[in-house]
Amino acid sequence: MDQTDRTILSMLQKNADVPGKVVADAIGLSVSAVERRISKLKQDGTIEKIVAVVSGKAVGRGLTILVELEIQNEHRHTLDQFQRWLDRASEVQSCWYVTGDVDFVLLVAVRDLDEYNQFIERMMNDQQAIVRKYKSLIALKTVKRSLELPTDR
Amino acid sequence: MDQTDRTILSMLQKNADVPGKVVADAIGLSVSAVERRISKLKQDGTIEKIVAVVSGKAVGRGLTILVELEIQNEHRHTLDQFQRWLDRASEVQSCWYVTGDVDFVLLVAVRDLDEYNQFIERMMNDQQAIVRKYKSLIALKTVKRSLELPTDR
DNA sequence: TTTCTGACGCGGATTATCCGCGCATTCGGA
DNA sequence: TCCGAATGCGCGGATAATCCGCGTCAGAAA
Secondary structure: OOHHHHHHHHHHHHOOOOOHHHHHHHHOOOHHHHHHHHHHHHHOOOEEEEEEEEOOOOOOOOEEEEEEEEEOOOOHHHHHHHHHHHHHOOOEEEEEEEOOOOOEEEEEEEOOHHHHHHHHHHHHHHOOOOEEEEEEEEEEEEEEOOOOOOOOO | OOHHHHHHHHHHHHOOOOOHHHHHHHHOOOHHHHHHHHHHHHHOOOEEEEEEEEOOOOOOOOEEEEEEEEEOOOOHHHHHHHHHHHHHOOOEEEEEEEOOOOOEEEEEEEOOHHHHHHHHHHHHHHOOOOEEEEEEEEEEEEEEOOOOOOOOO
């Protein structure tokens, strides 16, 4: 993982829909050298996957809400079970177990408040033994939306 | 945007590193029909981009922190300026302007607490006229991490 | 019914990727 | 110092994927 790899990663995080030739020209390497590096980065898990980023509005999921959760108890089994539930919930894009007053933060994408309400009710019903309370932070504006990581230094 | 398009989007959000043939076989369409649909979805902005998802650990940015911000005032000019700053901050992966007690939520990826502290100091220094207070929610575990949207219904 | 539109499958032309080869550089022991 | 082993490179042919024009067909509108 040298500087060349980092440059490649930086490019592919912005746009992975690019022929090797373009990357090769940008960094002054042959096409096959670039291909070999990319396939190695995929192999060793540095590149986890290549995905399409879809417009929420275009598929009718334009409403983003951050949900802060407090849970009843933090026993191992309870946590595991709840996390599996979250993982299967299609409304939940991302989810973190965090320090502080709240226990979980969810990033939820839904069509509208009605669908959000259905999600919350489903969660409070399915997981009533676990979830104590929740707080909704409705996104009025998504300033930035990516999973891009800086690769420098 | 019919059910076929939705199926394609669902597949490409999980893995866009797939030849058209695979998608075509999965949905029972010819390769060229699939290619035409995909290129149309890119054209009209439904597919915003194709990106590589990189492992934070692999590039030394394994620490994820959610930051809740309260700002001094919500005048248009102030907000715009601050949002431009956030957009340029490489540590900030995502950022939402939200309803409720807090004004912004940032998703930040850094190497360690030291680097996080540097980021916070830089923000509080550069944007001292804007940011009133912040609260850090350190991710002990990332349960789920994607921008994937459900396409059904 | 006729016409128009849009999406389809087919298949050849073009591009891109995969991969083996030989070469240059680097890095550790003898 | 000298000499293998390992690593990464560029080249170029084989393979695979994409691009694109053509003719066809089904559904909507005249």
